[in-house]
Amino acid sequence: MARPESRFNDFIGQRKSVGHLRRQLEGALARGEPFPHSLFTGTSGLGKTFLASAMAAEYKTAVHEAMGDIDRYGLAGKLVALKPSDFLLIDECHLLHHSAQELLMRAIDTKRVPALTRDTNGKKLDQPCKDIEIQPWTLILATDQPGRLLNALRKRIVIHEHLRPYSLKELREIVEYMAGQQNLLISHQAAGDIARASMGIARNARMRLQSLRLQFIDAEKRQLGRPEVREYLRSAGISQTGMDRLQRSYLRELAKRSNAALEAMARILGIDESYVQQQIETPLLRRGLVQIDSRGRQLTPKGKDLVAHWLGVRQEKGQETLVGV
DSSP states (O other): OOOOOOOGGGOOSOHHHHHHHHHHHHHHHHHTOOOOOEEEESSTTSSHHHHHHHHHHHHTOOEEEEETTOOHHHHHHHHHHOOTTEEEEEETGGGOOHHHHHHHHHHHHHSEEEEEEEOTTOOEEEEEEEEEEOOSEEEEEEESOGGGSOHHHHTTOSEEEEOOOOOHHHHHHHHHHHHHHTTOOBOHHHHHHHHHTTTTOHHHHHHHHHHHHHHOTTTTTSOBOHHHHHHHHHHHTOOTTSOOHHHHHHHHHHHTSSOBOHHHHHHHHTSOHHHIIIIIIHHHHHTTSEEEETTEEEEOHHHHHHHHHHHHHHHHHSSOOOTTO
């Protein structure tokens, strides 16, 4: 499913952040200045890239994207390629090496970067006595771990905006907007079910819609309702509240123990610790099902009640159900 063209007025939710960014954007445009350097924080999938692209569209400029693992040679190349008022978006910016962060600070302070090139064999060549002037530009850093950035770099960022998970109402609007962009026919109630199963994350909603479209090849010709959405969720192993199989396995395994360490849970589930933290625990923590303290991971009373409900359903029906879970 292709990403629709970003337009600032189409951004749904994040009302306070978008309102502030809109005022800053209007002021910078009126003064003929680049947008201020910005830091967007929040969990992945909330629309940080969409927001950056939408702001660039207002400027009639471009967004140049990079990931945090870019080295300073690649970063210097992107900075030199910028045209006036272009945006440079660095996602997962907490992964930037200190040397790359120092290069960004130099570019912000002096509007120049050192000439860093590679020869035909890919060998890195430094020309420390030669600097290249860059055009007026905007840096947008996106991360869910801003504390890992150098303090000196954070101090050079003018705007800090924290994006939060979306409400169910906002996500339903997002689902209906995305469906409309792709000529996907879906009822209002079905859009609500997709929103509920997206756990507050816009990217989850996009992926759910993409999978729904693939599961029903006539989705552009007839309206899909709640039965089709629930059939898709069951086949994908996703509960109506958005939990996947691994998240439910995590809760069940944790219920067998009074507490558990991250390393132990990763071994039990057969996946790496980073994935457990980012993809499994974060949504469960946000929903108040798990807590983490010096003793390790434990279920909250709400989490214990949920697992007890699953066990009761299984005893009653002889199988696990995803309805309402």
